Amino acid sequence: MPDRDISRVVFRKSTHSDGGEGCVEAxxxxxxxxxxxxxxxDGPTxxxxxxxxxxxxxxxxxxKLDLD
Incomplete structure (x- = not known):
């Protein structure tokens, strides 16, 4: 994707997230x-x-992507 300004993009966590440390936002x-x-x-997206x-x-x- 070409350069993009994502400063105004609203990221959200899954409702299944319990506030744990292994979360991603989309x-x-x-x-x-x-x-x-x-x-x-502020890291990579x-x-x-x-x-x-x-x-x-x-x-x-x-x-299919489980690490266990």
């Missing part, structure tokens, strides 16, 4: 999904196309 900008570490909000985000979410739900 936002939408121009149809893309942005994801960042909630502990490092991942950008997913809608298709890639859908694939990622499906794999998480299926447990």
């Amino acid at each position: 936002a939408t900008l121009n149809g893309s999904r942005l994801v960042r570490d909630s502990k490092d909000t 991942l950008t997913f196309t809608p298709s890639a985000w859908g694939t990622f979410v499906d794999k998480v739900k299926q447990g």
Whole structure:
């Protein structure tokens, strides 16, 4: 994605987050999904196309990305 100003983007945590330390925040900008570490909000932000985000979410739900 070309340079973008995300200073006005509203990120949100999952409602399933209990305030733990392993949380991410997500936002939408121009149809893309942005994801960042909630502990490092000034750090890097991942950008997913809608298709890639859908694939990622499906794999998480299926447990295909579990580290255990």
